[in-house]
Amino acid sequence: MIDWIQLLGNSAQQILSPVTAAYALAALGLAIHFGYTGLLNFGQAGFMALGAYGYGISTLTFGFPWWAALLVGVGVSIIFALILGVPTLRLRADYLAIVTIAAAEIARLFFTTNTFVQYTGSANGLQGYKGSFEEVNPIPPGRYGFGPFTYNEYDWWVRIFGWGLVIIAALITWRLMKSPWGRVIKGIREDEDAVRALGKNVYFYKMQALVLGGVFGSLAGMVFVLPRAIVPSNFQPTLTFFIYAILLLGGAATVLGPIVGAIVFWVALSFFSGFVARAVEVGWLPFMSTVQAGQLQFILVGIVIMLLVIFRPQGMFGNKKELAFVK
Amino acid sequence: MSSNDAVPSSTPTKTSGLHIGEPAPGVKKVDPIIVADHIKRSFGGLTAVDVEHLEIPRGAITALIGPNGAGKTTLFNLLTGFDKPDTGEWTFDGNSIAGVPAFKVARRGQVRTFQLTKALGLLTVLDNMKLGAKGQSGESLTKAIFPWFWRKEEEEIEARALDLLARFKLDAKKDDYAASLSGGQRKLLEMARALMSEPTLVMLDEPMAGVNPALTQSLLDHILNLKTEGMTVLFVEHDMHMVRHIADWVVVMAEGKVVAEGDPHEVMKNPAVIDAYLGSHHDEDLGELDPSITEAVKELADDDADEIKH
Ligand SMILES: Nc1ncnc2c1ncn2[C@@H]1O[C@H](COP(=O)(O)OP(=O)(O)O)[C@@H](O)[C@H]1O
Numbered sequence: 177m178i179d180w181i182q183l184l185g186n187s188a189q190q191i192l193s194p195v196t197a198a199y200a201l202a203a204l205g206l207a208i209h210f211g212y213t214g215l216l217n218f219g220q221a222g223f224m225a226l227g228a229y230g231y232g233i234s235t236l237t238f239g240f241p242w243w244a245a246l247l248v249g250v251g252v253s254i255i256f257a258l259i260l261g262v263p264t265l266r267l268r269a270d271y272l273a274i275v276t277i278a279a280a281e282i283a284r285l286f287f288t289t290n291t292f293v294q295y296t297g298s299a300n301g302l303q304g305y306k307g308s309f310e311e312v313n314p315i316p317p318g319r320y321g322f323g324p325f326t327y328n329e330y331d332w333w334v335r336i337f338g339w340g341l342v343i344i345a346a347l348i349t350w351r352l353m354k355s356p357w358g359r360v361i362k363g364i365r366e367d368e369d370a371v372r373a374l375g376k377n378v379y380f381y382k383m384q385a386l387v388l389g390g391v392f393g394s395l396a397g398m399v400f401v402l403p404r405a406i407v408p409s410n411f412q413p414t415l416t417f418f419i420y421a422i423l424l425l426g427g428a429a430t431v432l433g434p435i436v437g438a439i440v441f442w443v444a445l446s447f448f449s450g451f452v453a454r455a456v457e458v459g460w461l462p463f464m465s466t467v468q469a470g471q472l473q474f475i476l477v478g479i480v481i482m483l484l485v486i487f488r489p490q491g492m493f494g495n496k497k498e499l500a501f502v503k
Numbered sequence: 504m505s506s507n508d509a510v511p512s513s514t515p516t517k518t519s520g521l522h523i524g525e526p527a528p529g530v531k532k533v534d535p536i537i538v539a540d541h542i543k544r545s546f547g548g549l550t551a552v553d554v555e556h557l558e559i560p561r562g563a564i565t566a567l568i569g570p571n572g573a574g575k576t577t578l579f580n581l582l583t584g585f586d587k588p589d590t591g592e593w594t595f596d597g598n599s600i601a602g603v604p605a606f607k608v609a610r611r612g613q614v615r616t617f618q619l620t621k622a623l624g625l626l627t628v629l630d631n632m633k634l635g636a637k638g639q640s641g642e643s644l645t646k647a648i649f650p651w652f653w654r655k656e657e658e659e660i661e662a663r664a665l666d667l668l669a670r671f672k673l674d675a676k677k678d679d680y681a682a683s684l685s686g687g688q689r690k691l692l693e694m695a696r697a698l699m700s701e702p703t704l705v706m707l708d709e710p711m712a713g714v715n716p717a718l719t720q721s722l723l724d725h726i727l728n729l730k731t732e733g734m735t736v737l738f739v740e741h742d743m744h745m746v747r748h749i750a751d752w753v754v755v756m757a758e759g760k761v762v763a764e765g766d767p768h769e770v771m772k773n774p775a776v777i778d779a780y781l782g783s784h785h786d787e788d789l790g791e792l793d794p795s796i797t798e799a800v801k802e803l804a805d806d807d808a809d810e811i812k813h
């Protein structure tokens with residue numbers, strides 16, 4: 177028989193999981209890029225990788241404390257955004273898409289190659305960089321919480337830190353998008369020449385948006401690796417596509433969408449994969465092996481995204497009125 | 504087009520005495536706001552614009568006319584920094600603005616609209632308007648997060664926007680998405696939005712194109728109002744009745760060149776203008792021509808007939 181309590185418990189754990197927080201943060205960055213400014217960034221995984229490695233390498237190689245390592249990760253992502261933006265933001269939107277996906281792959285391969293193994297750990301990645309972050313944990317050792325949400329002090333610390341960042345990023349995004357700055361950004365999404373004709377430096381605004389969303393991406397990368405090790409294969413283009421899926425699920429030009437989208441995405445994915453794995457075990461799906469069952473969840477993600485785009489293109493939190501005018 | 508019922512209710516006051524000497528292409532103006540020299544722009548083998556010398560008179564309404572493909576829009580793009588010429592120099596308000604990027608040109612007070620209307624569809628009508636205001640401190644990323652820096656300024660901008668919207672009869676739509684407006688309302692919105700920046704020169708590319716005749720009346724009145732408020736207007740238009748009625752000066756382009764300039768009543772009689780519209784089709788039967796050309800020629804003829812009646 178299927179252990180429903182455990183299955184539901186495992187799924188519910190995704191609500192607070194630092195991975196969910198990381199995806200929410202990365203999706204918020206993408207909401208600024210794509211949802212509000214109309215920038216096609218297909219390299220959010222690259223920003224996450226730079227955040228993760230910037231943090232890991234600064235700690236392990238240079239012995240930086242956690243906050244300095246965090247600043248290095250953020251700084252590196254700003255430079256990355258400038259390198260991507262300077263040549264492409266004056267061109268048509270699709271140039272940025274091509275350049276970002278390529279640059280994110282270059283970054284990942286750079287971290288995977290053996291040449292810099294003493295800094296990057298090449299394909300094995302990095303670990304053991306948590307010390308300084310662990311030291312500032314104010315929570316005394318022990319296990320806290322209830323039911324499926326019972327964690328030790330470090331797991332709680334990572335969750336508080338990760339979701340704290342999500343909340344701060346969401347508040348900043350919310351404030352910005354209600355401000356005149358947000359108005360310019362949304363205007364650029366609609367028609368950048370019209371905004372130019374009104375005397376706004378469109379190039380500069382696009383650059384600001386690219387940097388800001390990229391910084392959110394790099395912070396997401398750090399949150400993503402704090403509970404585990406840094407593994408370069410985690411930062412493949414599929415990561416960017418999952419974040420796009422979350423963004424579309426929640427609503428591209430919304431603040432709550434990316435956050436709730438990330439939670440729904442991970443809870444649903446966990447429930448489904450758990451269910452299929454157990455169903456195969458108890459023989460409900462005799463035509464399927466456990467390995468096949470593992471792949472099934474990604475087929476489902478694809479189907480859900482397709483249904484979503486067809487039946488609710490504005491996402492869960494998107495404005496229904498907008499739908500009438502989708503170009 | 505049933506343009507007769509769209510003519511403004513009051514007879515507009517014409518500004519005269521704008522030029523020095525005989526009206527001819529490139530004629531000097533008493534007080535030019537734009538002076539352009541040797542502006543040339545080619546696309547591959549096609550020379551879209553080749554203007555030797557052109558001056559736009561300040562404080563007046565100048566119409567830029569000419570058949571499709573004459574280079575009017577391209578000239579607009581060049582003068583406003585949206586396109587770069589192969590050669591050419593031009594000044595706005597006495598300062599050279601050749602090579603100045605479009606957003607800086609707009610900041611100096613030379614604001615344009617587009618032939619294909621650019622309403623920002625998924626912004627509300629009010630947000631479209633507010634976006635037009637210049638020098639907003641809330642548009643800086645660092646100040647944007649702290650509303651107390653810009654709240655007061657925002658209120659002033661909103662008041663000004665609502666006032667303009669009321670004048671353009673769009674106030675009832677202020678909270679609707681601009682995408683929900685009709686074509687004519689979008690033209691009105693684009694013009695009103697341009698005025699939010701308090702320009703000195705307003706350049707309108709075919710402001711009446713595709714506008715429902717019921718709205719052309721109010722569009723015309725608005726253009727005339729701009730002059731009353733001290734702005735200079737340069738607009739592209741096909742409808743000869745409109746041009747004759749509101750323009751103080753007319754510049755005629757054909758195949759990239761300025762072929763005639765003058766008072767709207769005089770310039771229509773200039774053989775170069777008839778030529779421009781008919782081109783090499785002089786001897787052909789009008790019925791076989793492109794309908795837009797026959798239309799223009801009929802209007803030229805109509806104008807002369809009107810003249811006699813009055
Ligand atoms: N971006 C472009 N690329 C190639 N040809 C162009 C471009 N823009 C305009 N043209 C050509 O330049 C000529 C002038 O066009 P345009 O300025 O739009 O004319 P008008 O506004 O007077 O109708 C036309 O022959 C047009 O096809």
Ligand SMILES: [Mg+2]
Pocket residue numbers: 575576577618
């Ligand atoms: Mg044109």
